[in-house]
Amino acid sequence: MTQQPTGRFITLEGGEGAGKSTQIARLKAWLEGSGHRVTATREPGGSPGAEMIRKLLVEGPVERWDGTTEALLHFAARREHLRSTVWPALKRGDWVVSDRFADSTLAYQGHGHGVERRIFEQLYDVAAGAFRPDLTVILDLPVEIGLKRAAARRGSETRYESLPIDFHRRVRAGFLEIAKREPKRCVVIDATGEIDTIAKAIADAVKERLGA
Numbered sequence: 511m512t513q514q515p516t517g518r519f520i521t522l523e524g525g526e527g528a529g530k531s532t533q534i535a536r537l538k539a540w541l542e543g544s545g546h547r548v549t550a551t552r553e554p555g556g557s558p559g560a561e562m563i564r565k566l567l568v569e570g571p572v573e574r575w576d577g578t579t580e581a582l583l584h585f586a587a588r589r590e591h592l593r594s595t596v597w598p599a600l601k602r603g604d605w606v607v608s609d610r611f612a613d614s615t616l617a618y619q620g621h622g623h624g625v626e627r628r629i630f631e632q633l634y635d636v637a638a639g640a641f642r643p644d645l646t647v648i649l650d651l652p653v654e655i656g657l658k659r660a661a662a663r664r665g666s667e668t669r670y671e672s673l674p675i676d677f678h679r680r681v682r683a684g685f686l687e688i689a690k691r692e693p694k695r696c697v698v699i700d701a702t703g704e705i706d707t708i709a710k711a712i713a714d715a716v717k718e719r720l721g722a
Contacts, residue, residue: 517600518720519642521611522712523690524649525682526671527659528678528701529708536709537716541605542609544722549599552609554587557594561717563587572672575621583617597641611643613688613696618670621684622677631652642695645719647712648685649701653678654700 520537522530531552539551554564563583575583588611598708599606611633619625653675660671689696697715701708716722 512546517602517604517606518587518644518722519596519600519606519608519644520716520720521608521613521643522649523610523613523617523646523685524701525617525651525656525678525685525686527652527656527661527679528617528651529659530649531703533647533708533712534607536705537607537624537712538682540709540713540720541716543609546605547603547721549595549606550609551623552722553611553614554584556591556596556608559588559594568669570669572652572669574669576630577619577625579623580623581615581619581629582622585633585637586618588612588615604607608643611646612638613646613648613685616688617681617684620682621687622673638687644695645716646689646692646696648689648696648698649708650682650698651701679712688691707708 522534522537524530534550534552541548548594553560554567555561560601563586567580567583567587571596575642596606596608609702612630615633616627616630641678657671657675657678690700697719699708699711
């Protein structure tokens with residue numbers, strides 16, 4: 511991407527059952543109420559081609575792919591998502607709010623499955639170059655609570671939820687490590703509270719970090 515985007519790119523991250531989808535909707539409504547035009551999207555997915563790859567990743571048996579294959583698929587979907595949805599929206603001046611982005615790949619495939627960080631960094635460079643989110647909100651909660659919540663709304667996308675609990679603990683630790691390494695970009699918010707409380711904390715972070 512050569513043009514400097516005029517919008518803002520906000521990502522929401524976290525483990526299973528963290529409430530990202532709910533908070534994406536709340537954040538979108540709040541930003542629109544503040545006068546911004548907003549594109550809400552998700553990963554893997556967010557464009558027709560990327561949604562096709564999503565089905566390969568989130569449905570079916572756990573053993574379908576290893577961590578490296580998953581990382582490759584995620585970054586293929588990410589490239590298509592950026593090219594088709596995120597970058598055009600930012601160029602229009604939209605604020606883009608995404609349910610997951612590259613931090614999920616580092617947490618799940620890197621910390622969770624043990625894919626080397628250098629592989630992640632090489633794939634990121636190919637797919638996204640120097641592009642980074644303006645703000646990343648990490649919704650944090652104990653793994654047991656998150657998996658219980660996820661089971662309560664279970665549909666067909668259960669592949670990651672079915673992985674062992676130790677995997678999910680590594681993922682949670684991975685997200686917290688990412689936030690520790692990049693405190694200027696990331697903010698961690700307790701996701702165990704009420705929906706309204708969490709939504710306010712996210713809005714406050716967006717106001718403080720991006721001046722919304």
